[in-house]
Amino acid sequence: MAQVAINNGVNVEALLAAREALRNAPEAAEFTWRASCKWLNGTHARSTVRGFRGLGQEQEHKTEFSFETDHPEVFASEDLGATPVELVLVGLASCLTAGVAAVAQNRGIQLRSVEAKLEGKMNLYGILGVDSDVRNGYDDIKVSFHIDADASQQEIEALVAQSQKRSAVYDIVTNPTKVTVEVV
Amino acid sequence: MAQVAINNGVNVEALLAAREALRNAPEAAEFTWRASCKWLNGTHARSTVRGFRGLGQEQEHKTEFSFETDHPEVFASEDLGATPVELVLVGLASCLTAGVAAVAQNRGIQLRSVEAKLEGKMNLYGILGVDSDVRNGYDDIKVSFHIDADASQQEIEALVAQSQKRSAVYDIVTNPTKVTVEVV
Numbered sequence: 001m002a003q004v005a006i007n008n009g010v011n012v013e014a015l016l017a018a019r020e021a022l023r024n025a026p027e028a029a030e031f032t033w034r035a036s037c038k039w040l041n042g043t044h045a046r047s048t049v050r051g052f053r054g055l056g057q058e059q060e061h062k063t064e065f066s067f068e069t070d071h072p073e074v075f076a077s078e079d080l081g082a083t084p085v086e087l088v089l090v091g092l093a094s095c096l097t098a099g100v101a102a103v104a105q106n107r108g109i110q111l112r113s114v115e116a117k118l119e120g121k122m123n124l125y126g127i128l129g130v131d132s133d134v135r136n137g138y139d140d141i142k143v144s145f146h147i148d149a150d151a152s153q154q155e156i157e158a159l160v161a162q163s164q165k166r167s168a169v170y171d172i173v174t175n176p177t178k179v180t181v182e183v184v
Numbered sequence: 185m186a187q188v189a190i191n192n193g194v195n196v197e198a199l200l201a202a203r204e205a206l207r208n209a210p211e212a213a214e215f216t217w218r219a220s221c222k223w224l225n226g227t228h229a230r231s232t233v234r235g236f237r238g239l240g241q242e243q244e245h246k247t248e249f250s251f252e253t254d255h256p257e258v259f260a261s262e263d264l265g266a267t268p269v270e271l272v273l274v275g276l277a278s279c280l281t282a283g284v285a286a287v288a289q290n291r292g293i294q295l296r297s298v299e300a301k302l303e304g305k306m307n308l309y310g311i312l313g314v315d316s317d318v319r320n321g322y323d324d325i326k327v328s329f330h331i332d333a334d335a336s337q338q339e340i341e342a343l344v345a346q347s348q349k350r351s352a353v354y355d356i357v358t359n360p361t362k363v364t365v366e367v368v
Binding site: 008019022031034038044047052054055062065070075084086087088090091095098102115116117124126127129135140142146147153156166172180 | 195202207210214215219226227231233238245246251252258259260263265266270272273274276277278279280285297299302306309310313319322324327329330348352353354355356359360361362366367368
């Protein structure tokens with residue numbers, strides 16, 4: 001019986017080769033990601049992403065990516081973009097989803113569909129300064145994956161677990177990350 | 185001399201009124217933000233944001249917001265969107281920037297321009313699994329604000345400090361946030 005090639009669109013061979021190459025070139029593994037944000041009016045801002053540093057030199061995305069953010073009308077704003085806290089959910093969702101595809105490719109599991117639904121709970125008493133015991137950010141975030149793949153439920157759960165284990169954004173959100181803010 | 189009205193486009197009166205109203209309606213202050221993410225191919229995914237819950241009922245943004253994410257070509261991907269870790273920088277940048285505008289309005293400071301530049305450093309040894317002592321996420325994030333406003337350098341620095349103090353995304357990134365992942 002002919003074996004059907006697994007193809008989730010992830011070039012695992014290139015990633016494994018990169019891992020071996022970077023093992024002997026620690027400086028090349030140091031990446032710097034960047035974003036710029038311009039205030040437009042009220043709580044409305046536009047952020048752009050283009051250049052980054054990695055593999056020992058400056059790099060550029062093929063195109064500039066632009067993101068509009070705002071607060072919704074229930075916060076007396078104009079709702080001209082997603083809220084910044086929703087952007088964090090998008091970052092988490094997309095990081096875990098890309099990871100599922102990469103791990104599935106590495107394990108020879110053909111994916112048919114992957115969908116993630118995220119919910120983050122937040123008590124406004126924090127950001128409004130009503131109660132200093134309430135944090136500004138999410139109390140907790142729930143991620144629900146619906147995955148259709150040529151694999152058992154157990155294998156699918158193992159895919160998601162491995163994606164979590166290697167996810168940059170999952171790490172950033174669940175663990176403390178140092179942020180320094182300066183005014184130039 | 186006529187006093188010039190300060191206008192940064194933030195309705196501070198409405199926000200202060202909301203704070204007073206929510207003080208007596210704790211359930212209305214419980215918000216749930218959501219995002220959905222669909223895998224497209226490889227590391228490319230599309231996320232959408234539309235509905236959320238707050239003020240005791242379901243709410244909707246005026247329009248659906250959509251975000252493309254991918255990995256860059258140096259990761260053997262197609263670079264069809266920003267990377268998920270860049271989305272986190274966008275969320276942080278836009279949250280702090282909206283906060284600067286709101287605090288400036290509340291303090292009667294007219295802003296002329298606000299720009300934030302963010303850099304996040306990451307050692308790929310983490311996500312590639314080369315060294316288990318290296319974290320997957322950012323080692324540290326630097327935020328640099330350039331602000332032109334009718335205010336002293338000290339007042340501008342105080343604006344930024346207060347924005348940090350009340351920022352949801354700054355809190356999410358700098359402090360641990362619980363994330364639960366399930367496969368449905």
